[in-house]
Amino acid sequence: MEIIIITPAAPGSKAGNRATAERWKWLLEGEGHRVSVMTEYHGEPCDAFVALHAWRSHGAIQSFRRCWPSTPLVVALTGTDIYYHQKKYPRETLAAMDAADVLIGLHDLVVQDIPLQYSSKLVTVFQSADVGLREPIEAEDGAPFRICVIGHLRDEKDSLRAALAARLLPLVSRIQVICVGKPHNSQWQNAAEKEMRENSRFQWLGELEKPELKKLMVDSRLMVISSIMEGGANVVSEACRAGLPVIASDIPGNQGLLGDDYEGYYPVGDEHTLAALLRRAESDPSFLKKLAHQVDELAPKFTPENERHALERALALAIQRCPRQRQGHLGN
Structure with a gap:
């Protein structure tokens, strides 16, 4: 699949959204997909569109949906989306959630804090880390x-x-x-x-x-x-x-x-x-x-393999839920 990931965080940024976008690019490319990470969207075609941040990416989400109404759209919800923006800026945030075929939540309790009508769209994706296990530090007298x-x-x-x-x-x-x-x-x-x-x-x-x-x-x-x-x-x-x-x-x-x-x-x-x-x-x-x-x-539960499989489930569900989507993208 040709996948576009949109993030408000610029290249080189150490913001969490940028790190997530780059890690998802790496994980999905490991499955054979071709992935582009963008900060602005100008109508480029793709097989699936993944937006990080419902409120901050609201403009890109609406532009994508107008340009490509028959292409799956996945929106990943951030903490500020869930616990701030949907209350402070409900029109834009809920419009982005409404446009999505699938919503990604990054922890198990997201379903409790979004409108009930969106719960069936929700897929949980635990963010992963490749850090190996560390040896416990032994206490030393006088050491910090x-x-x-x-x-x-x-x-x-x-x-x-x-x-x-x-x-x-x-x-x-x-x-x-x-x-x-x-x-x-x-x-x-x-x-x-x-x-x-x-x-x-x-x-x-x-x-x-x-x-x-x-x-x-x-x-x-x-x-x-x-x-x-x-x-x-x-x-x-x-x-x-x-x-x-x-x-x-x-x-x-x-x-x-x-x-x-x-x-x-x-x-x-x-x-x-x-x-x-x-x-x-x-x-x-x-x-x-x-x-x-x-x-x-x-x-x-925080391994790269688990995160990759969860992303694949989200994409597959987005294709399934998009009623206008042509069949046959996944696996081609």
């Missing part, structure tokens, strides 16, 4: 207990919540919070720099390349996912595949990946409970071991 926070610094990520929690820890704690990611704006940059000046337990490294990110995960004892909204963060998949224990905010986007019985949740925005969990992970080896066991058990 490193906790990583990975993701662009912005409101949706609540990026400094772990740093605020670290301020509440007792003096005997060896916890150090290492935060990486590009600031969304100057306010976030100023906030991170101010936090470093005032909080000896916090370090912000800015935006890192992938090898440096992998090394940070290897060197860390724990990862904190503090977001107030997520569509299904790929960094959770990476942590699970790396065997890195996670403490996460109790939002659907995290619970839909880690499951209801995961023991590392805290109430979103609550640095006091987060601080208590961080201290417990540092001081109670059995708790940290339990979290590591749970992420190890989750790791198999």
Whole structure:
């Protein structure tokens, strides 16, 4: 098939949408498809069209549907689509969802947060990671207990919540919070720099390349996912595949990946409970071991093979659901 993937994130961007688009291109090309990733759409023909982000790609989605009403359309829903844009900008967001033959959700609980009439269109695709399993770090007397926070610094990520929690820890704690990611704006940059000046337990490294990110995960004892909204963060998949224990905010986007019985949740925005969990992970080896066991058990669902198969299911369903679509594309 000739497939177009549209994303609002430009080439070279480290935004999650761009990373997802490039990974899907690689996965689908591994199945023999020919895939183009674009940021703008000008009516080019294809056998299937995949749009990342319902609201941000709304114009491209409507343009595609006008140009090619008989071609399957798949729309992948982001966290801001589900938990913000469908309420703030319902006309554009719901029009994009309505135009789609298939909707992709990136975690198990998306169905609870979209209009009921779209639930039959929904296919879950867990984002994958190729990170190999890491060896657990043995505790050493006096060594820092490193906790990583990975993701662009912005409101949706609540990026400094772990740093605020670290301020509440007792003096005997060896916890150090290492935060990486590009600031969304100057306010976030100023906030991170101010936090470093005032909080000896916090370090912000800015935006890192992938090898440096992998090394940070290897060197860390724990990862904190503090977001107030997520569509299904790929960094959770990476942590699970790396065997890195996670403490996460109790939002659907995290619970839909880690499951209801995961023991590392805290109430979103609550640095006091987060601080208590961080201290417990540092001081109670059995708790940290339990979290590591749970992420190890989750790791198999975040493999590239599973993500590729889910994408193929979404494309096949889009062809099936598109009533005007000519038969015979898949497998030609």
